Amino acid sequence: MTQRLVICGGGGLAVEVAALLRDLGERGRVDGDGYVITDVVAPGPVRTADLTALCGSPFATHADIASIPDRDQKEFIVCTGDPTIRHKIYRELVRMNLTLARIVHPMAYVAPSAVIGAGAIIYPGVFVGPFVQLGANVVLHAQVAVHHDSRLNASVVLSPGALLCGHTVCGKAAFLGTGASILPKMRLGAYSKLSAGSVLRRAAGDGCLLHGNPATVRRTWSVALEEDT
Known part of the structure; x- marks a missing residue:
């Protein structure tokens, strides 16, 4: 069809x-x-x-x-690729009761126990481990690895080579730059950005720009957290 x-x-x-x-x-x-x-x-x-x-x-x-x-x-x-704009468009599509496609390249590995939300885009060369939860409208670029029990909320964007260790969490519309990493059990807040090559070793709140290894907050902005749809 x-x-x-x-x-x-x-x-x-x-x-x-x-x-x-x-x-x-x-x-x-x-x-x-x-x-x-x-x-x-x-x-x-x-x-x-x-x-x-x-x-x-x-x-x-x-x-x-x-x-x-x-x-x-x-x-x-x-x-x-801008997660804030992605989330705005996603919410408009949901409000209009429209259907989102899901694109998963067959050269990605997605564990059978993983959950993939509507509107997700998963490139070739991606690894999605057991019991991972991918929210709606996420993007996983090539060579991304999301390990066991991690959760990505709606509209998260992971750039090429980003790494999420086990039990990590990304809030809605969060962004990881190329080669950025989040260590086990850490959380990146909603609308926050982890710059290319940076390593998140401590949990970070909403609306933060983080850079370095260990990643530290370089800038913050106000975030209005609407209800998830």
């Missing part, structure tokens, strides 16, 4: 997701279904030529989700 897919975002992550989908289509598997990209929604510039080359078929572009026709007959995937 071929499902119509809407990409929310028109930049680099959208291009990578389109490439993953083409690869999955050639392999004959995308979480059990095949997808054809019918629409791209982005308020800013869209890499139309690159997306067209990867999609292999024409698609419509839109400035907002509300202008997409037949929304209830399509699935949606959020393709922006």
Whole structure:
């Protein structure tokens, strides 16, 4: 069965997701279904030529989700790397009662006991260990490892090579830079950012920018924690 897919975002992550989908289509598997990209929604510039080359078929572009026709007959995937923007778009999709796709590359290892939320994007080369809980709308880039009993809340983004040891927690819309690590049983707060190569050795609160080994707080900002959807 071929499902119509809407990409929310028109930049680099959208291009990578389109490439993953083409690869999955050639392999004959995308979480059990095949997808054809019918629409791209982005308020800013869209890499139309690159997306067209990867999609292999024409698609419509839109400035907002509300202008997409037949929304209830399509699935949606959020393709922006900024976790705060991801979460805002995710909440809009949920509010509109729209269906989120789930993209898991077959060259990722996902333990059978792991739970993967709707809208997740999991690249090749990812390791997801036993009893991991991945919330909705998360992104795990290539070579990410999330070890046993860890929990990622909605809209977390893990950059290439990020490492989460066992029993770690990432609050909603948290971000790990390339090669960043969280040691066992530590928590990174909601909307917090751990910079590239940094190591979190102590729990960090919400709305923090952390850097170094051990990671220390370099900046904080106010976070309004809305209810999870």
